[in-house]
Amino acid sequence: MKVLHNFKIVYKNGTVYDMASDFNVLVRSFTISSPSPNIESETLDNGDGYIRMGKTWGPRKISALCMFSAVDDYDYALLVDKLFRVLMSRDEYYLISDAEPWRRWLVEISSEWSADQLGSSGEFQLSFVSASPYAESVGxxxxxxxxxxxxxxxxxxxxxxxxxxxxxxxxxxxxxxxxxxxxxxxxxxxxxxxxxxxxxxxxxxxxxxxxxxxxxxxxxxxxxxxxxxxxxxxxxxxxxxxxxxxxxxxxxxxxxxxxxxxxxxxxxxxxxxxxxxx
Missing domain, CATH: 2.60.120.860 (Jelly Rolls)
Incomplete structure (x- = not known):
């Protein structure tokens, strides 16, 4: 059965990495936050409340809880290195979730992460941020x-x-x-x-x-x-x-x-x- 939490990373040059097929990573959850509201206002002199001037949307946050199983300790270290190399790009890249393969998010990793090792298996949490509050159509x-x-x-x-x-x-x-x-x-x-x-x-x-x-x-x-x-x-x-x-x-x-x-x-x-x- 297809796991709809899985996602792909698509570089701007068209290179695609699939978390499942390329890294043997099981994405246990893939969560997209709501838009972050920025309410623009002016305070009142000697008055209560504020005057509402409008609203804009801030950046969007995306998190993914992932786990993987390696063959042995050597394979574990190599896989972690590969994930570091792909995920920690200096440039932004697109995320495409298998649940909505017709939409993509332009994101980058927003915080450091490390894998918790148990034998030859590992679990890690990824935090992404999209400067835009909008996903865009792939087509x-x-x-x-x-x-x-x-x-x-x-x-x-x-x-x-x-x-x-x-x-x-x-x-x-x-x-x-x-x-x-x-x-x-x-x-x-x-x-x-x-x-x-x-x-x-x-x-x-x-x-x-x-x-x-x-x-x-x-x-x-x-x-x-x-x-x-x-x-x-x-x-x-x-x-x-x-x-x-x-x-x-x-x-x-x-x-x-x-x-x-x-x-x-x-x-x-x-x-x-x-x-x-x-």
Whole structure:
């Protein structure tokens, strides 16, 4: 029977380590804390209580209780060394739980740990922290949405819809299945705009009537190199075009976003982003 507490470590370069199959580790528990609320407030002069200014979410904590069995003392020491080498990376890496293989957490170890040895077996507790309060989808909006790709599952905000993230129409909807607004100032979002023809000067616009965000561009377009709104920058290949825009950004609220495109020269617009979950 598959143990759903098991998890994988995925480095940013794509290297994957499975706690069960690579280290013979049994993950006895895998616990994700709730978001940590940061309530912003101002105190009252000569008054009781405070004025609530808003709320933000702090980092998330994840803990795992693990045990393993080695062949002998030499094998025990080698296995512990291997775990140290993989887990104690200087860089962050992703954790993917077998219970929710379609979500991943960007984490790092937050405290030291050691294994309690009993014969050739060991037990240890791992504490991780995610700087973001959100898990993110393993797949992106441009991934295949069929069930056979194992990128999507129950609880991911997806239903029996025909989700489209590449459009040739001038008005369409973009669905954000997550709990958080995708804001390119703090979450990756790439919008690619292809042209029908080569033209030296044109004015185009993207408008999200759901969020009231507007992005405009005035300049040249060609059929070979698309214009890309990549995060907070607008580029064509390696050339920055940000100074030819209104410095606007398009954000995507949770749920459906209504997008309008102005400019007859626009042939296709695609949205590439992940979904973020509390």
């Amino acid at each position: 992106s909006s441009l991934s295949n949405f069929t069930t056979d790709v194992n990128l999507w599952g129950f609880g991911n905000g997806l239903f029996a819809e025909d989700y489209q993230y590449v459009h040739t129409d001038k008005a369409f909807h973009i669905y954000n299945a997550g709990d958080a607004t995708v804001d390119p100032r703090n979450k990756p979002l790439k919008i690619t705009i292809k042209s029908k023809k080569n033209i030296s000067k044109v004015s185009i616009e993207l408008y999200n009537s759901t969020t009231k965000d507007r992005w405009t561009y005035t300049g040249s377009m060609n059929t070979t190199l698309p214009i890309v709104i990549d995060g907070t920058r607008t580029v064509r290949s390696a050339t920055s075009l940000t100074d030819k825009t209104n410095y606007g950004l398009i954000t995507l609220a949770p749920g459906w976003n209504s997008i309008q495109v102005t400019g007859e020269e626009v042939a296709e617009v695609s949205f590439d982003f992940r979904f973020y979950y509390l």
